[in-house]
Amino acid sequence: MLENSDLLSAFKHLTSQLESSTGIKIMCEAIGIPYPLASEVENNLLRIGQEGLTNALKYAQATEIRVELIYQSTQCILRIKDDGQGFAIDRDSSHNGFGLLGMAERAELIGARIQIHSTPDKEQKLQCP
Template sequence: MYYIVEQMSWNTDVKITLQIDGTPRPIPVNVEINLLRIGQEALTNAVRHADAQNIRLNLLFEPEAVHLQIRDDGRGFQPQVQLTNSGFGLIGMQERSRQIGGQLRLVSSIGRGTEAIVTVPV
């Protein structure tokens, strides 16, 4: 995940931070790969579409679940409208979450940024 954060930061002035909480442990490879891809998509959306200046990723390891939270200070959007009208990236994030038995929650509003949280029982 650190590499992705560095890579996404190279050609932009956006400040991207990554924090890992809890006790990191091995998780199933398919969960790891899908969380990585969800994180990439959320970063791409925040940089390309939201005009975010700050993006924070938090990976939280709990005994029964892993949570990936991506929060930006961008322009925000109406998730219910975006998910029904287009947003292939958002739809892909939802599908990836489902594939690993997880749940994606999007919280956003115009002018207030976006938060995506993926929770996966492990």
């Protein structure tokens, strides 16, 4: 998806496809002025986002998902929020499933970190600054 477009366009295309195939409202927006990132960073952020969206669609029972690319002067943050059921987070939560482990490994490859905010029966949020 990134071969012929930028990261924001790739996310908009992905979320549009997922929304039409699932019927779940998925919004995608940039906050700040988008700028190009290294191709390795963009590729890994897209893959992390795909896994985060897949998890929200498969497990959260969300009715609405929001993807935000937050462009700041020193970093770009990928944030995925949904209104689905949360899950208990323990200190080893990145090792509880292959999806979360894969996201953590991809983040490490590009010098980023994954932050997961979730409470059972509450909105959850994944952030990768």
